[in-house]
Amino acid sequence: MNLITPDPGLLFWMLVTFGIVLYILGKFAWKPILKALGERENAITEALDKAEDAKKQMANMQAENEKLLALARSEREAILREAKEMKDSIIAQAKTSADIEGKKMIANAKENIEREKTSAINDLKNQVASYSIEIAERLIRKKLESNKEQDELVNKAINDFHLN
């Protein structure tokens, strides 16, 4: 019976000791320990969340970068295309202007030639006239020597003209 009857003395000391242990541990051990554990868990959760956020941000940034890159690429293409168009148009313009200039020059040349030609014809006409006058002069000088001679003279003069 001794074994299963609670001893009042031990019960008393248990009450005192357990009370003190519960109070001291509750105040100075369990409270700070559980608080520290809770805080650490929160910190870990926060850190994980932050890492996740950073990962997302990274992905976002990468996507943005890619977008920017694509934009730059398309812009470059546009610029290149524009430059090419400009070059083509410049070349075409140059060609047409060169054509026009060429035609103008040809026309000028033709005009000059025409002018030279008429002046040459005029010169010739004057020359022929002066020769004719010379011939006439010579004929007059020879006057009546003979008809035969006169004829010879005329023919000779004519041949001279031809030589010219």
Added chain:
Amino acid sequence: MSAKVSSFFNVKIFSLFVLFVTFFSLNGYSQEVPKADNTTPSPEHKEEKFNAGKMIMGHIADEHDWHIIGNLTLPLPCILYSKEKGLDVFMSSHFEPHHGEERSYDVYDMKEGKITLLSGLKVYDFSITKNVLSLFISAGLLLFVFLTVARSYKTREGKAPKGLQSWFEPLILFVRDDIAKPTLGANHSRFMPLLLTIFFFIFFGNLLGLIPFFPGGANLTGNIAIPFFLAAVILIVIIFIANKHYWGHIVAMPGVPKWVLIILTPIEILGFVLRPFVLMIRLFANITAGHIIALAFYSLIFIFGAKSVAAGYGVSVVSVLFTVFMFCLDLLVAFLQAFVFTLLSSIYFSSALEVPEHH
């Protein structure tokens, strides 16, 4: 509730099995030597006819002095109060052998660890007995360990646990995450200090009881007063926190015909008291049984040794092996009983706090 608890148990069974195996592999070798000290028979045992029952009961029960080894005995203070002598304080070494089993000093008489007055009047015994000293040692150990741990949480704030802290953090987390949270849910933080103190008090007490030499070896948690006190604490807490719904279910179960209540109410009231009572019995019986079995195996050596020395040596091999086995089992039980006591307390708290569901 019950489904939650049973699934919870299923999950735990495997981990407990692992724990069990771990205990076996860790402690099988180291405990053989010290265990032998405890049962080294004192000279008087050898001279008298060895009485196993008496030896075992002597170890299980409380004593006014602490037998350490051989003739070395630690005397403990006796604090007595009686109408005849008033308050009386003296060391237990004053008791002189009187006649046979009894020892006496002044007007006091001691038989089987109980002090009585020779006049037969009532005496109140508040002595620092073996169990009280063991209680102080275990309380001191608890305070030392957990104040140290708490300090390292302060000094090593935000860092990984180290040293003692890393030994006890898993256990603290075990009590919080596997005992309190699954049963009490959001209410758990209110009960954490009590549950942690009870868990570690029982765990430390059980382990100290398993150490076979001086600072340990007392049957503290196996003494009925300690489980009685702890169960009483649980009962008082339940009475304080229980809500209307809980009392309503005990006094008059709703939705039950009036005449059934005549039977049901006494059963419910009995059940209300029986729950903490079973908590007490479970802890007491498990720890005491562990001590009795270990001692019984050793007693076999002396019982056989008394018949023939050879038989004694022969049996000792078997006894030591069996005791090592039992010791491992007791290590498991030491943890398991602390766990079960805390878990069931936590479940009782949660049922006292249960909010009625509308059905």
